[in-house]
Amino acid sequence: MSGRETLELDVLIVGGGPAGMSAALRIAQLQRERGGEPLAIAVLEKAREAGAHMLSGAVLDPSTLKDLIPDFKEKGAPLATAVHRDDIYFLTRTSKIRLPITPPFFRNHGNYLISLNRFVKWLAGLVEAEGIDIFTGFPATEVLYDPSTGSGQAPSTGSGQAARVVGVRTGDRGIDKHGQKKSTFEPGVDIRAKVTIFCDGVRGNLTKALVRRLGLDDGKSPSVYAIGIKELWEVPPGRSEPGRVVHTMGYPLKMEEFGGGFMYGLPDNFVAVGLVAGLDYKDPMFDPHVAFQHLKRHPVIASVLEGGTLVRYGAKALPEGGWYTIPKTYASGALIAGDAAGFMNSARLKGIHLAMRTGMLAAETAFEAVRTGETSEAALKAYDDRIQASAVRKELYPVRNVHQAFGYGTLAGAAFTGLSIVTGGGWFKDPLPAHGGWTRIARLAAYYKDARPDPESIVNPVKIDRELTFDRLTGVHYSGTRHPEDQPSHLIVHDASICATRCREEYGNPCIRFCPANVYEMVDAGDGTKKLQINASNCVHCKTCDIMDPYQIIDWVPPEGGGGPQYEGM
Numbered sequence: 001m002s003g004r005e006t007l008e009l010d011v012l013i014v015g016g017g018p019a020g021m022s023a024a025l026r027i028a029q030l031q032r033e034r035g036g037e038p039l040a041i042a043v044l045e046k047a048r049e050a051g052a053h054m055l056s057g058a059v060l061d062p063s064t065l066k067d068l069i070p071d072f073k074e075k076g077a078p079l080a081t082a083v084h085r086d087d088i089y090f091l092t093r094t095s096k097i098r099l100p101i102t103p104p105f106f107r108n109h110g111n112y113l114i115s116l117n118r119f120v121k122w123l124a125g126l127v128e129a130e131g132i133d134i135f136t137g138f139p140a141t142e143v144l145y146d147p148s149t150g151s152g153q154a155p156s157t158g159s160g161q162a163a164r165v166v167g168v169r170t171g172d173r174g175i176d177k178h179g180q181k182k183s184t185f186e187p188g189v190d191i192r193a194k195v196t197i198f199c200d201g202v203r204g205n206l207t208k209a210l211v212r213r214l215g216l217d218d219g220k221s222p223s224v225y226a227i228g229i230k231e232l233w234e235v236p237p238g239r240s241e242p243g244r245v246v247h248t249m250g251y252p253l254k255m256e257e258f259g260g261g262f263m264y265g266l267p268d269n270f271v272a273v274g275l276v277a278g279l280d281y282k283d284p285m286f287d288p289h290v291a292f293q294h295l296k297r298h299p300v301i302a303s304v305l306e307g308g309t310l311v312r313y314g315a316k317a318l319p320e321g322g323w324y325t326i327p328k329t330y331a332s333g334a335l336i337a338g339d340a341a342g343f344m345n346s347a348r349l350k351g352i353h354l355a356m357r358t359g360m361l362a363a364e365t366a367f368e369a370v371r372t373g374e375t376s377e378a379a380l381k382a383y384d385d386r387i388q389a390s391a392v393r394k395e396l397y398p399v400r401n402v403h404q405a406f407g408y409g410t411l412a413g414a415a416f417t418g419l420s421i422v423t424g425g426g427w428f429k430d431p432l433p434a435h436g437g438w439t440r441i442a443r444l445a446a447y448y449k450d451a452r453p454d455p456e457s458i459v460n461p462v463k464i465d466r467e468l469t470f471d472r473l474t475g476v477h478y479s480g481t482r483h484p485e486d487q488p489s490h491l492i493v494h495d496a497s498i499c500a501t502r503c504r505e506e507y508g509n510p511c512i513r514f515c516p517a518n519v520y521e522m523v524d525a526g527d528g529t530k531k532l533q534i535n536a537s538n539c540v541h542c543k544t545c546d547i548m549d550p551y552q553i554i555d556w557v558p559p560e561g562g563g564g565p566q567y568e569g570m
Contacts, residue, residue, distance in 0.1 A: 003187050004188065004189065004190060005187075005190070006189070006190045006191075007042075007189055007192070008040070008193075009040045009041065009042055009167075009191060009192065009194075010039040010040045010041060010193065010194050010195070010370045011027060011039055011041045011042075011193055011194065011195050011196075011197065011363075011366045011367070011370060012167055012168065012191055012192075012193035012195075012196045012197070013041070013042070013043045013044065013196075013197045013199060014044050014168055014196060014198050014200050014204075015043075015044070015045065015198070015199035015200040015201055015204065015340065016043050016045030016047070016050050016051075016120065016136070016199075017053075017054060017120060017199060017338060017339070017355065018054075018116075018119075018120060018123070018338065018352050018355040018356045018359065019199040019338025019339070019355035019356065019359035020045070020197070020199035020337075020338070020359060021043070021120060021124055021126075021127055021359070022068055022123070022355070022359035022360050022363070023197050023337060023359035023362050023363040023366075024041060024043050024127045024130075024132050024134075024363070025069075025123065025127050025130065025363075026068065026359070026360040026363035026367075027039065027041055027132075027366065028127070028130035028131075030363070030364065030367045031367075034371075036371065038131075039367070039370055039371075041132050042132065042133040042134070042135060042191070043127065043132065043133070043134045043135065044135050044138055044140055044168070044191065045134060045135065045136045045137075045138070046137070046138065046139035046140070046558050046561065046562075047136060047137070047564060048136060048561075048562035048563075048564075049136050049137075050120060050121050050123075050124035050134060050136060051116070051118065051119075051120035051121040051124065051567075052117070052564070052565070052567060052568075053201075053541060053564055053565060053567065054116040054117045054119075054120045055116065055117070055228075055314040055565075055567045055570050056116040056228075056316075056351075056352060057230070057262060057274070057349065057350075058113070058114050058115070058116040058119075058272075058352060059083065059108055059112070059113060059114075059264070059349075059350060060111060060112045060113075060114045060352050060353065061110075061111050061350055061352070061353040062079075062111065062112060062353070063353055063391065064353040064354075064357045064360070065077070065353070065356065067357075067360070068356060069126070075126070077119070077122060078115065078118040078119055078121075078122050079112040079119075080112065080242075080266050080267055081112065081113050081242045081243045081265075081266065081267050082110075082111070082113075082243055083108040083109065083111045083112065083243050083244075084109075084243040084244070085241065085243060085244045085245065086102045086106055086107060086108055086109075086245050086246075086247075087102075087244065087245070087246045087247075088106055088246075088248070088249070089247075089248045089300055090248070090249045091248050091249070091250040091251040091261075091298055091300065092250060092251055093298075094298075094299065096248075096299070096300050103418065104421060105347040105348045105399075106247055106348070113243065113245070113265075113266055113272075115569050115570055116352065116567075116570065117567045117568060117569060117570050118569065119352075136562075137561035137562040138170045138189075138561050139171050139558030139561055140168040140170055140171075140191075140200070140206055140558070141168075141169060141170065141171040141188065141557065142168060142169040142206075142209075143165060143196075143206050143209055143210050143213075144166050144168055144192065145163045145164060145165060145166060146163070146164040146165075146166045146333075149162065149163045149164040149332070162214060162377060163213065163214060163332070164331075164332040164333045165196050165331060165333035165334035166192050166196075166333055167190060167193045168190075168191055168206060169188050169190050169191075170188040170189045170191065170561075171188050171558060171561065172185070172186065172187050172188045173185065173186040173188075173560055174186055175487060175488055175560075176486050176487065176488075177485070177486050177487055177488055177489070179488055182486075193333075194333065194369070194375050195334070195366040195369055195370060195375050195380070196333060196335075197335045197336075197359070197362045197363070197366060198334060198335065198336045198337070198340050199336075199337050199338045199340055199355075200340050201338070201339050201340055202225065202316065202317040202318060202319050202339045202543060203225070203317055203543040203546055203547055203556070204339075204340040205555075205556065205557050205558060207341070210331070210334065210336070211327050214328075214331050216327040216328040216329075216331065216336075217327040217328075218328075220324060220325055220326070220327055220328075221321060221322075221324040221325045221404070221431055221434040222325065222434055222435060222436035222437075222439075223319065223321045223325045223342065223436065223437075224278070224279070224325065224403055224404075224434070224436070224437045225278075225279045225280075225318060225319060225320055225321070225437055225543075225544075225547050225548075226258065226276050226277060226278045226279055226317070226320045226346075227276070227277055227288050227315060227316075227317055227318070227514070227542060227544050228274055228275070228276045228315065228316055228317075229274055229275050229277075229288060229289060229292045229313075229315045229516055230272060230273070230274035230313070230314050230315070230570065231273055231274065231310055231311075231312065231313050231314075231475075231478075232270060232271075232272055232311045232312040232313075232569060233270065233271045233272075233273060233305055233308045233309065233310055233311060234268075234269055234270055234271075234308055234309045234311055235269050235270070235271050235305060235307070235308035235309075236307045237269055239269070239271075239304045239305075239307075239308070240266070240269055240271045240304060242265050242266060242267045243265060244264070244265040245263075245264055245265075246261075246262065246263040246264070246300070247260055247261070247262050247349075248260050248261035248262070248263075248295070248300065249410065249414070250410075251294070251295075251298065252275075252291045252292075252295050252298075252460075253277065253410075254283070255409055255411065256281075256282060256409055256410070257277065257278060257281050257283075257286070257410070258277070258278030258280065258403070258406040258413065259275065259276045259277040259278050260275075261273070261274065261275050261276075261295045261301070262274050262275075262349075263300075263301060263304065271304055271305070271308070272570070273295075273296065273304075273305065274292070275291060275292040275295050276318065277291060278320065278403075278406065278437070279317070279437045279438070279514075279544065279547050279548045280407065280435070280437030280440045281440065282441060282442045282447060283441075283447055283459075284441055284442060284443065284444055284447060284507045284508050284510050284550075285444075285447075285448075285453055285457075285459040285508060285510075285513065286459075286513065286514075287458065287459075287460075287513040287514070288513075288514060288516060288544075289475075289513075289516045290458060290460060290461070290462050290513075291460075293462040293469040293470070294462050296469060297462065297469065302468060305468055306467075306468060310470065310478055311478070312478055312479065312480070312567065312568065313470075313475040313476075313477075313478035313479045314479050314540060314565055314567050315479075315516040315517070315540050315542040316540075316542050316543075317542055317543045317544055318339075318346075319339050319341075319342035319343075319344045319351070320344065320403045321342055321346075321403060321434070322342075322346060322399060322401065322403055322404070323396045323397050323399075323400035324400055324401075324431040324434070325342050325434070326341050326342045327341060327342075328384075329358075329384055329387065330365075330377060330380040330383045330384055331377055331380070332376050332377040333375055334380070335362040335365060335366060336362075337355065337358040337359045337361075338351075338354075338355035338356075338358055338359060339355055341358065343355060343392060345396060345399060346402055346403045347399040347402045347417055347420070348399075354395070357391065357392050358387065358392060361383060361386040361387055361390060361392075362383055364386065365380060365382045365383040365386060366380075368382065369382075397424075397425065398420055398421075398424050399420055399425055400425045400430075401416070401420075401425055401426075401427060401430065401431060401432040402416065402420060402425070404431065404433070404434045405417070405427075405432060407432075407433075407434075407435070437547065437548065438548050438549060438550055438552065441507065441510065441548070441550050443506045443507060444505075444507060444508050445506075453508070454508075455504055455508035455509050455512075455522070456522070471518075472515075472516060472517055472518035472538075473518050473538070475516065475517065476517050476538045476540065479517075479540050479565040479566070479567070480565055480566030480567065480568060481517070481538065481539070481540050481565045481566070482563065482564070482566070483536065483537040483539065483559050483560075484537075484563065485537055487559060487563075489534055489536040490536055490539070490556065490557050490558060490559035490563075491519065491534050491536050491539065491545065491554065491555075491556060491557075492554065492555040492556075492557060493532065493553055493554055494553040494554075495551075495553050496531070496532045498551055498553060499511075499522070499531075500522070500525070500529060500530050500531050500532065502551075503550070503551065504522070504530060507550050509522050510548070510549075510550065511545055511549060511554070514544050514545070514548050515542075515544060515545055516540065516542060516544070517538045517539055517540045518538050519534060519535050519536065519538045519539050519545070520532065520533075520534060520535075520545065521533045521535065536559070539564070540564070541556075541564045543556050
């Protein structure tokens with residue numbers, strides 16, 4: 001397209017989360033330590049400001065932070081409070097059973113409760129102080145390849161030449177919802193780099209495209225995810241104990257469903273509460289948002305929240321698959337770090353420190369590659385070598401089969417998790433059999449048989465009182481989500497006719513339930529049938545639709561720059 005500008009860099013970091021900011025900061029450190037001609041580096045972030053899209057639990061294991069920024073306390077790291085107490089409960093509908101001991105995976109002594117939003121903003125300030133540009137409000141929509149290289153289908157050894165990544169293209173601005181250029185139209189920019197580090201988060205649109213084109217997941221177990229729904233509350237004085245971490249199992253989830261609740265005590269009478277639910281459930285009528293409302297009504301949670309005020313709401317997907325699902329993390333001109341590659345410990349429910357560590361390792365690899373002028377796939381394999389020799393593998397390999405074990409039920413998964421401490425994660429089959437989460441959802445007729453519910457019904461309804469429990473649209477309001485109405489939908493359904501016919505009959509339109517933001521609705525078509533309505537402006541960017549759609553016909557792509565949630569303080 002004529003008029004498209006080009007920006008040339010040495011290293012481009014796509015995504016301004018913990019992995020991306022750590023990568024940028026580590027390169028700056030290496031430049032100071034080793035001298036020489038400074039590299040041209042930039043961070044590309046789709047949110048309207050650094051940290052705006054950052055949502056997590058969030059309990060921080062500070063091990064990587066100590067290595068990256070040894071004087072982090074002196075530099076003002078926004079650590080809300082140290083964890084000093086862990087409680088784990090198994091919940092029934094009205095009661096609780098406290099585990100007499102805290103399993104090693106859930107011991108948080110030495111960790112910190114943080115706002116990931118504020119933490120990433122702080123990291124961004126350190127990065128900018130090093131003279132590195134952070135371009136916010138610029139979503140990357142396309143991976144750029146060197147046209148002189150092959151299709152990417154050739155293996156890394158042999159006669160074929162795999163495609164070489166040379167950067168990314170940002171999205172065009174000023175296009176209306178009909179796809180027509182407005183008077184404010186500006187074409188996207190081609191940002192070319194010798195090495196591009198992809199840190200675009202869980203189910204990142206660019207990483208997904210890169211993995212598919214280059215076959216980086218060949219021979220790997222299928223990816224598995226969970227959805228985390230979280231709220232920040234201000235509660236009456238004396239209700240919350242700063243530094244207390246509560247995790248729950250059982251209710252409101254069935255024994256066949258992976259996940260659990262959490263509640264974190266923060267300073268100044270703030271509490272973070274949430275639910276993690278595996279996106280590999282069988283019940284097509286399961287509704288994570290409704291389940292979360294049930295959790296808040298349980299006495300363990302309600303006794304803290306009642307009389308309080310909802311401050312923020314959010315949701316995001318979590319990469320739960322483990323070591324065997326991590327794709328090949330390097331290609332010619334490209335590296336993948338953080339949640340984009342699936343670096344998360346599902347047994348500990350922690351990934352921030354792993355994102356930071358892999359960002360640092362990617363930075364070290366990219367720095368050396370650019371300085372030596374060798375950015376081929378063979379040269380960038382040094383990144384994988386670093387990962388294999390690092391604390392990342394040491395932590396993730398022993399829990400490599402944990403999530404897969406939960407596919408046999410909560411009791412089997414919990415037992416296997418405990419055994420992993422002794423066995424190092426091995427079993428008679430290693431890896432354990434795995435399935436893509438969306439393949440496990442059952443058809444209505446198979447799951448409910450003769451008692452098949454109406455697709456519009458709620459199997460386990462909850463009273464919405466707008467004091468303790470809230471509907472989806474209220475949640476969207478508290479997420480700070482904002483998208484211009486007059487822009488193309490960033491949620492692409494490739495065959496909407498399936499939604500009104502096959503999906504409604506076979507699965508009961510699960511998208512209207514698994515989306516925590518009321519993006520998908522089945523509305524009257526005017527002829528006695530239903531049609532899909534997409535409320536794209538509600539989207540909180542959790543990616544659940546892209547992950548869990550049983551027909552895999554939904555693609556999440558970035559909206560025009562700056563759109564999405566504003567997770568202030570979360």
